Amino acid sequence: MLQVQDLRVAYGNIQALHGISLSVAEGEIVTLIGANGAGKSTTLRAISGLVRPRAGKIVFQGQDITRTPAHKIVAMGVGHVPEGRKIFTEMTVQENLELGAYIADPKRFHEDLNAVFERFPRLRERRRQSASTLSGGEQQMLALGRALMLRPKLLLLDEPSMGLSPRLVQEIFEIIVELNRSGTTILLVEQNAAMALSIAHRAYVLETGRVVLDGPAQDLQNHPAVKAAYLGGGQSANG
């Protein structure tokens, strides 16, 4: 479904990605793990068109999208829940979801809105409230719900567990698994490697802009280098 070949991205003179290659097959959950600054978010931002790569190629469903503007990539079915959620805090919950459906068929709006409210009942209760009044977990749900309004085929999730309590992290990850079961392919970036590996099919380990390791998530869970570097010596690491 998604192929990334030798992706290179630089911010000014700072090279963030030194040639990343990865692929995501339809129906998979693939996770990118790695430390801060490894290039995980940059990879997602390049896929969704928010940053222009210096070199490399990104192909989604057989189409080269390397130079496609972000708003067209969204329209092709790539949803992106960005780092820090980026919800519109000066608008209400409902307005955020309306923006999520900005390019959707208006006839589908109520159906999609109800689907999101059923998945996240808390959003229905707070639909008239300003998004800035939501708790961290609710904001994450809103960011997810907003991306779901377009029924994405591929969902890019950037640190959905950030700043959430272990209980909420659990809840969010259950939702991710559920979304995947109902047919959404997922590319998940996480610092919480233990959680990410526990739900993913495959994983890539990034270090300073390069893929240093990849394979089935189960194998990586037991890989000594991964255990030492990302899984806190085998203990589960939350947050």
Next chain:
Amino acid sequence: MEHLLEQTLNGLQLGFVYALIAVGYTMVYGIIKLINFAHGDVFMIGAFVAVFGFTSWGLPWPLAILVAMLACAVLGMGIERLAYRPLRIKGAPRIAALITAIGVSLFIEYFTSLDFVFGSDYRNVPRVLPERRWEIFGVSINNVQVLVLVTVLVLVVFLQLVVYRTKVGKAMRAVSQDMDAARLMGIDVDRIIGFTFALGSALAAAAGALFAMAYPQIHPFMGIMPGLKAFTAAVLGGIGSIPGALLGALVMGQVEVLTAAYLTTDFRDAIAFALLILVLLFRPTGLLGKTAPEKV
């Protein structure tokens, strides 16, 4: 007392005109963090087109204003497309865009001063309407004042509807809050920026037309002072905030007119700008500005 009320009315008229210019500054700033210094010159072009409209072309005044608004909407989009968008796409620093804006402003002023364009002479604007005066509670009000006040009110209501009740308005607000998040919603950010320039420029054109009716003299440099005052009003009210720009413009209009009436006309501009400095000292984000305008 009647004198004061009459001056207040004059201030209101001036403030209303500033308000139409100020919202353009504030919307563009809100969306791309650029002070569009060419905005005052768009106001000037609007004045010229409208005046040509109801003199040379013989249009009725409302139609002349509409033609000026349309022409300037196109002009504003053109400026954005040719001068600012290439810089934005290249990721140029903000100062480069600011200097470009000053360049665009000077270009418009000096190009239109050429003899084969508008020429640098002051032109007198003939009356559009035969003068009528009414006395209301002892205050004299004329039909041009009524025209200015009503037209501005109609346009401000129209602007509110566009920004808060339409899809494109929602997209404008989304882009101004977070451009990347707006892109991820499938919003074509460049189009929304173009639309914002068009909307702001159309309002500036209407302001130019009304200004030419109220203070009937036009020339290619007429946009500088009102542009600067409206910009000041936008900063005074809190740049990026539409209600702030409206409030700031009303304050500027009153301060300017009352200073001229009760102190001396020489101090008019000095006091208006001194007020800006004073407000910013105590409230750096302006009267209605957000306390943390910079997003991280």
